Amino acid sequence: MRKIYLWVVLLLISVSASAQHTLHLVIKDDETKLPLAGATATITQLNIISLSDTNGGINMPNIPTGKYEVSVSMVGHFVRDKELSFPLKNADQPVEIYLEPMSGELAEVVIQTNRTGHNRSEVPTRIEALPAEELDEKGTMRPGDIKMLLGEITGIHVQATSAVSGTASFRIQGLDSRYTQLLQDGLPMYDGFSGGLSLVQVSPLNLKQVEIIKGSASTLYGGGAIAGLVNLISKTPAAKPELSFLINQNSAKGTDVSGFYNRKYKNIGTTIFSSYNYNGAFDAGNTGFSAVPKTNRFSLNPKIFWKIGSKDSLWLGVNVLHENRLGGDMQVIAGNTNSEHQYFERNTSNRLSSQFSYTHKLDSNTRFNFKNTVGYFSRTLSQPAFNFKGNQVSSYTEANYVLNGKITGWVAGIDVWTDQLKPQSGNASLAYSRNTYGAFVQNTFKPAKWFALESGLRLDGNSPSPASPSNGWFLLPRINTLFIIDNHWSSRLGGGLGYKMPDIFNDDAEEQGYRYLQPLNLGATKAERSAGANADMNYKGALGDTFLQLNALVFLNRVNDPLVLQHNAFVNAPGYLISKGAETNVKLLMDELGIYFGYTYVDVQQHFNGSGKLQTLTPKNQLNADLTYEVENSFRAGVEGFYTGSQLLGDGAVGRSYWTFGLLVQKMWKHFDIFINAENLTDQRQSRWGTIYTGTITNPVFKDIYAPLDGRVVNAGIRLKVL
Template structure:
């Protein structure tokens, strides 16, 4: 009898413990829409559940007692609520509203495709670096965007001068001339002015960077064969901002910048200014500058004006002056003799205006007008050689945008002008080029699981290149998006592109424009291309972590590529192919983030029936990044990069190498302090052999494929007055 009584007591006790059930309905705090895939978890009991299609979460078998319940979802701020069981009202549906994140996991609104859609809804594959990542990279190298772009899979930064610090970037192994660099959607770094763009743009004035890999010709012209990079500047908000940054590094470099922004009722402004100085630095005691002596000043004010409820305007001015002197350390110091004569001296001035006007026709459509006019003056001086030229360029575009329930349209026309005039009796490398284009793009989403973006562009160029194009190009492009479920999606697309012949490319920069022959555009064919790419994406929760995986494959063919032969650019007898794959893996666990990226690139020349590998193109690149961050409080990260061996121009092979970096940053309300170390293991090409041949008075430099500046540590402070 006693045993029976005990069994009854235990059974009743178990029933009491098992009868408690929690019913939640999780919704978006802004849209009030139910959220699918949200998680509720009771840490003490190690039990939880995921919301269904109506946002409902049911957790059963909860013992009596008081428990903390954590409700979370990717791209939303997690909440923690406390419940006492049994609840006062059984089976009650308790609503929980989650606030969308503004950080790394938040939905990113894309500007490059003009429709203002979220990145996850766009058939064109567009990568975006958010403000948090730009903030991190800005403390690593405040003076330029080389590091920012060099850490992106599929992008390779290539030194174009061994002594002057100049560099270009290649997307998917293709020369930098096949990539467009835009500032707020405007082409400000084309032609002659593009040679210094990578080292003259600061990341501190940017709020987002958007990258398209592969043909992007519909909206931005034929030059975007390999892709484009759109640098999007900060805009004012109602909360004013006034901040200053001071940075010092062990390679004799100093950076100072200031930023102010404020939005009043109808008028706003941003003002960015910076000064960058570097002393000549020879890390490997080669006798030549791994980092040149540099003085640069920049100021970029902008005015934003809301003219009523339908019209808005912003205009800006960019002013920059730079003096960059590299070469023999003795010559830079002012000591010259028969053995110490070599130098490379670049003096450049950049002045440009930007204007953007929008008129809202109704809630779904708008008219846009934008324009930039640029003046760029650069002198290049070497022993017994000097070239000086002034470039005047402009870009004007008018477009119409309509966003409907199932379809969006962008249609418009643009005019490019570009003229370079040699000065002071310099060799005649001048040119004049005009391009008129019309374009249309449609994004159609007939179902939740499928969307297609198609575009067509027609360009006319003068002066005309050689037949068959005669300056007229028709460029179609199609991209599709398949959304299989909340975890899996895929993009497949491709298009045509072209590049008008000019001499301003990596080969010309590496040669310093010395001995180059003028280009006869009418006797040379335009380069034209066809490219395709496809990717597969996965995102979802893995336990308490969030996992993102992207796998991309690509193929681009460039016909009649320009090559340098006997100091003249000519069409190669054949074509160029670039194929490969990119893998990106991101794992986020509360404050910890782990990122892995791998790029495989195979670029081959098919000339005269023979196949050979493209020089200075590593087949394998690997980057890894582990970051621990407490928002607005603390950040620490360690990163590593591997670059495989690569073929050099003299037929030899440059060795593969690893580099490692470390960043620690502490944030308070009104100031941050940071310390960063790059290339901790001091990997330098000068450690593995001579970087030049011949006498020091007239050196012949080898291809530069690895760092020359060695280990560099920088530290600084950012003061946030407002």
């Protein structure tokens, strides 16, 4: 009898151990309490993965007795891990799991730059995105231009191109600005002669998102994106109409006034953005020269959006801008010219461009796109005894086909670029013309949830062509891979080839004001050729009540036959450039508190004539940190700090390292916001550490500008939200 009893007990234990259970889940949003469709529940130990239905429900059968961790994730929400013991006490009742929605920069965003419309976490190409919340914050700090916006991103360095005119360019991964493309809504509107003023003429207030690719981006956007590209994405009509105005005043004699209108009807919509920016000449260091030039600028950007039926849509926009920028001797700017006070730099520019985009949906996964921009840019650069005026006419036209399948996606298309500069006065020999014809194809292959491969190939033909061996034809392969290790870890690896047609539009020409430049001998000048690679590792996940997002990137770029300025002529250097380095970004979110830390290491070496040396004006080390407290739609306060390491200057000296700090406070109500912001609180200025020029005030020779000149600047303003 005892043996029978023992066998029964063992049998019951065996049956209990091998019993199979079913888990019933209901996934809901923690704020709205509404069910979430498409959420993913995972039991890693059992290799079980399920998706929630339209009611947020998930059934996970065949779960053995024991303890298991269930991980629930959803795009735009924090991951939630819950440990459950089976059998459950109330197995017939569903387990409700609430996911907290992400906010601000930690939320997932849809990427437009790679044309597929996928979430950033699913794209093999490494694309950084600044969402609307962050752009709103940066827009109140400096409403007049995007210098600050780009300068605070790891891996990007903003470099002054004039000591008195406030002009600047930006460099990605230590490479000159000519290796980077600046796009507006995917259209190249700031190339060539017009690119020299782009950073100081584009307002951040009209943007809803900024996307950045670091490293070769040749397939879709041409070989010129050697170091990367920045895509400025404008606001579009929303269901809720908007009419807002922003008024800003700063302590450096600057005033900004802008307005934005947005309206969407059933099949048509419109956005209108207009701004006026004024700055009086400002000399923070009493050097006798303007640290901030006298500036008057007006811009207008209306757009119309039209949805034609269920398959066709288009939008049409116009950009109009006029600017008069005068820097130099403060006495000359004030109108007190005499035999001693004569030096000035005046930039008078006009922009007029059109943008057109048309999309036809063939079905839910396939579409045809056509887009075009035509731009006219007129600029006059005046200095004592010199006046250069040029008119640039450029255009870009593209037709592409996009197929988004479950496993395989395709983007294929053709494009045509035209660019022409006609000098009207000054150095007439700088006339320039170029046509580029391109064909491209890009494939995205995702055979498994944990792996995706993006490969691309581009063929470009240029006329006129540079010196052999290319004869103007370039074949550019590119490949990127994405490995999703688990719900928290992922990694990307990629690289590609690029090229840059020789031209005179770069930082050296801007610093020289196109004065004394000799015309480019295209038939004796090679195109610059590049190869680049990068790899990164990403982590995102909850640590208790804190959400952590971590990214670490390493990169390597090589540019052969780079153009350098010698004796007022651009020639190919006998050698190559090597740019290598690393970036680290850390973001922490704890309820209303956000902490950000970024570090950039860049080492750029010039290997000419068999010897190597550091590239000038390239700090090896840069740090930026940001602490923000924000109650959504109510209050925002933040403090930030930036460190710029020492850098080699053109005269062989070494520019000192420095820290700058900023502070922002913003209060929001239903119909208006008020804000106050302070930049460079410790008043770090290059003019405090020595003279910024040699020679006389009549004929100054300016040194390399590697640090701020405007010093401490405080601005305050109000935003009125009429609708």
